[in-house]
Amino acid sequence: MYYPNLPSTENQFLAEHAKLLNNSFQWLFDTPLLDSNKDDLAEQLFYAPLVLLSHNTAADPLFNYANQKGLELFELDWEQLICLPSRASAEVINQAARDKLMAQVTSHGFIKGYEGVRISSSGKRFQINNAIIWNLHDEQGAYQGQAACFSEWVFL
DSSP, X not given: OOOOXXXXXXXXXXXXXXXXXXXXXXXXXXSOSSOOOGGGHHHHHHTOSSEEEEEOSSSSOBEEEEOHHHHHHHTOOHHHHTTSBGGGGSOGGGHHHHHHHHHHHHHHSEEEEEEEEEEOTTOOEEEEEEEEEEEEEOTTXXXXXXXXXXXXXXXX
C-alpha cells in the first residue's frame, strides 16, 4: 500500500494501516501494540513514545509508515520516508546482515530482542536494542510487509 500523506486528523492517522500493524502484532503476541481505545489507536500509535516503522512487499521494500518518533530518529519527513527503501536504514556495510534478519522474520513470522546499528538521513549512527520485527498479514491472511518497533536506542 502507498500512503501519500503524513498521518493526520484529515486521514484519520492512516487508521487502516494502524489496524494492520496492531492486528498483526496482536495475532502473533496475544497483546496489542498499545493498550488503547480502538477509536483513537491510529493517533496514539503515531504519537507513541516508541519507534514504529513498516515497509511494503516490493522486491526492494519501501517504507510505507513511520510514526512521529520514527521520523524524528531517522531524521526524515514523510515524503522522504515513503520513497526510501527500508534497507537504507542500515549502513551499506550492515545491509547484508539486515537482509538475513528480514529473511528470518519472513520465515519465522517475527524476531524479538533484535539489536543492530542503523543510520539517520544525516549520518547519525545509533544502536537499536530490544526491537521486535514482525510480518504483517491482513484479515484474509495475505502478506502485507514487515514492521518493527523499539523504544531503546543509543547514539554511537
